[in-house]
Amino acid sequence: MLSKYYGCAAFVVLIGNSSITAAHELGAHVHGIATLQVAVDEKTMTLDFSSPLDNLLGFEHEPRDAKQKAAVKNMADSLNKAGLLFIPTTDAQCTLQSVKLDSLVLNKKSSQDKEEAGGHADLDGEFVFTCKQIGKLHELDVQIFTTFPNLHQLKVEVATLKKQTSAKLSADQHHINW
Ligand SMILES: [Zn+2]
Structure with a gap:
């Protein structure tokens, strides 16, 4: 009994460590590159998006004039319609349920994302979709590159219950299948 218990605990710890390492590696701030973690469970698909602000705005500080304020608003409007940027398999019948955006240009006081050394800053987004036929969900068509042309590469990691x-x-290769 005891050895069985230990075996199970060790497995859980191992999974925990590897996901932390993966998240850390994904999180590096490199202009032109962003990350997306896709988690699929029995009913929902959760997308965790993280990008240097430069990819989305062309600057990484609080907006200083009307033009920059408009750029921030346009960015938020686009990300709030994440169903147009990240398109799941049609047959899975997914609908966007919630959007959370976190960045110093949007929610200065509550933001967890403090400006990094050297004046860099990120945007983090969480997009939750619920899917009526989640068993049919096997693809994401990423259309974010046309909206944000400064974003050249999106590193995507998908974790479903099975694989x-x-x-x-990139703009040329914008589908991921699983
Ligand atoms: Zn930067």
């Missing part, structure tokens, strides 16, 4: 996969997407 994991990853890909580096």
Whole structure:
């Protein structure tokens, strides 16, 4: 009994460590590159998006004039319609349920994302979709590159209950299948 218990505990710890390492590696701030973690469970698909602000705005500080304020608003409007940027398999019948955006340009006081050394800053987004036929969900068509042309590469990691996969997407190669 005891050895069985230990075996199980060790497995859980191992999974925990590897996901922390993966998240850390994904999180590096490199202009032109963003990350997307896709988690699929029995009913929902959760997308965790993280990008340097430069990819989305062309600057990484609080907006200083009307033009920059408009850019921040346009960015938020686009990300709030994440169903147009991240398109799941049609047959899975997914609908966007919630959007959370976190960045110093949007919610200065509550933001967890303090400006990094050297004046860099990120945007983090969480997009939750619920899917009526989640068993049919096997693809994401990423259309974010046309909206944000400064974003050149999206590193995607997908974890479903059955498998994991990853890909580096771009304007030319914007589908991931699993
Ligand atoms: Zn930067």
